[in-house]
Every structure is written in C-alpha cells, then in structure tokens.
Amino acid sequence: MVTAVAPEAAAVLRGLPAGSADSAPDAELPLPGGYLLHRRGPVDVLAAGVGPAAAAAGTATALALAAQPYRLVLSTGIGGGFAPLAPLGSIVVADQIVAADLGADTPDGFATVTELGFGRVSHPTAHAAAVAAALRDGGLPTAVGPVLTVSTVTGTAARAEQLTARHPGAAAEAMEGFGVAEAAAGHGVPVLELRAVSNAVGPRDRAAWRIGEAFAALERAFALLPYDRLL
Numbered sequence: 001m002v003t004a005v006a007p008e009a010a011a012v013l014r015g016l017p018a019g020s021a022d023s024a025p026d027a028e029l030p031l032p033g034g035y036l037l038h039r040r041g042p043v044d045v046l047a048a049g050v051g052p053a054a055a056a057a058g059t060a061t062a063l064a065l066a067a068q069p070y071r072l073v074l075s076t077g078i079g080g081g082f083a084p085l086a087p088l089g090s091i092v093v094a095d096q097i098v099a100a101d102l103g104a105d106t107p108d109g110f111a112t113v114t115e116l117g118f119g120r121v122s123h124p125t126a127h128a129a130a131v132a133a134a135l136r137d138g139g140l141p142t143a144v145g146p147v148l149t150v151s152t153v154t155g156t157a158a159r160a161e162q163l164t165a166r167h168p169g170a171a172a173e174a175m176e177g178f179g180v181a182e183a184a185a186g187h188g189v190p191v192l193e194l195r196a197v198s199n200a201v202g203p204r205d206r207a208a209w210r211i212g213e214a215f216a217a218l219e220r221a222f223a224l225l226p227y228d229r230l231l
C-alpha cells in the first residue's frame with residue numbers, strides 16, 4: 001500500500017484487520033532512500049512522498065528490494081472528488097489510472113505523450129469491481145471510475161471542466177497514482193488506486209476540506225477490503 005504522507009499510512013494501518021495478519025510480527029523496515037516500510041501481516045505500507053515522481057521512486061525501491069514478489073500494489077490516500085460522482089467522505093476505486101497532465105500544450109490544445117509518439121498515459125487496474133463491491137457491502141459510498149494523476153491540484157471550475165471534458169467519467173484526482181502504476185508496471189505487478197475524498201475538484205476552498213472524514217473513510221475502507229482476493 002503506497003501513500004503520500006505518514007497520516008495516510010497511519011489510517012491504512014489502523015484499518016488493516018488484525019485477522020488479516022499471518023504469523024509474522026509487525027515490523028518497521030528501513031529502506032535505502034530514507035523510506036520506512038511498515039509491515040503488518042501480509043501487507044506492507046509505505047509513505048513515499050507527495051507527487052508522481054516521489055511515488056514512483058518509493059514504490060520502485062520497495063518493489064526492487066522485496067524478498068518475495070508482491071501480488072498487488074495499491075496507491076492510496078486522500079483525493080479530490082469530481083461531483084456528483086464522488087462526494088466528500090466517499091471512496092473512489094480506480095478502474096484506470098490516468099496521467100492527466102503528462103503531455104504538451106499545442107495551438108490545437110493539450111496533446112498527451114502518447115499522441116506525441118512516446119510513453120503511456122494510463123494503466124488499467126486490477127480488482128476494482130471486487131473492491132468496490134466489498135466497500136459498498138460494508139456501507140461505504142463508493143464510486144468506480146478513472147482516477148486522474150495531476151502535478152498541480154485543480155483550483156478552478158474551468159480546470160475541472162477541462163479535465164472532465166478530456167476524461168469523461170473521471171471520479172477523482174490525486175497526485176501519486178500514475179507514479180505508483182509506472183513502478184508497478186515496470187515490475188510486472190498489478191496495480192489499483194483507492195482514494196478517500198477530502199475535497200471537491202474545483203474552485204479552491206480550503207474551508208470546505210474534510211480531511212478528518214476522509215481519513216476515517218480510508219481507515220474503514222482498509223477494514224473492509226477483500227484481502228483473500230487481493231493477496
């Protein structure tokens with residue numbers, strides 16, 4: 001499980017069911033690069049930093065040094081929700097992880113790196129439907145859709161409209177998923193992204209953020225995940 005910051009990792013760890021732990025004791029494993037991997041049973045949790053580059057570097061480090069291959073990499077934390085699909089406090093499960101601003105500005109509009117002839121701008125995810133079903137069964141409002149990775153948090157209605165026009169059905173935006181997905185793809189490991197919605201994507205309004213609610217939803221989501229199917 002790869003988060004950006006330590007409070008997100010702590011929410012994930014609080015949510016992990018005690019029953020999901022195997023016989024291994026909890027452990028904290030320092031990794032080169034100053035990372036600290038939290039291990040609980042079969043699950044490792046890493047706070048790799050904010051933004052796609054930090055996320056890719058941290059994820060790649062953990063993947064390269066794993067004693068046993070991982071079966072899934074999950075990018076997670078709080079994120080912005082696109083209305084009306086993903087209200088505050090709800091969960092978004094990505095069916096695609098999309099690099100929304102990786103490309104070039106041209107006189108004809110934005111061109112993705114793929115359109116420019118190199119790289120990729122999206123990764124399919126694993127287990128999205130099963131995860132969403134488990135969360136809904138547990139009473140958590142959950143949307144499934146593309147989650148956009150951006151390097152700049154959206155702060156205007158115009159930018160939000162641009163993103164939804166370019167990515168119909170987009171459910172959330174955050175800053176790490178694509179970096180995590182690139183690292184996972186490099187190691188041939190399936191990827192998923194799960195976000196708890198702390199704010200609406202649109203005009204900047206710090207007073208409207210609901211960080212506490214989002215952390216509570218994140219914790220609850222990790223208590224409900226169908227670990228038997230994921231690991």
Ligand SMILES: O=C(O)c1cccc(C(=O)CC[C@H]2O[C@@H](n3cnc4c(=O)[nH]cnc43)[C@H](O)[C@@H]2O)c1
Binds near residue numbers: 051154174175199204
């Ligand atoms: O200053 C702002 O207006 C602002 C608005 C939302 C988030 C931020 C952050 O600096 C948090 C970045 C951090 O949290 C994730 N996150 C949460 N909400 C969003 C969002 O609406 N768009 C993009 N990222 C978001 C992100 O993954 C980072 O880890 C500042």
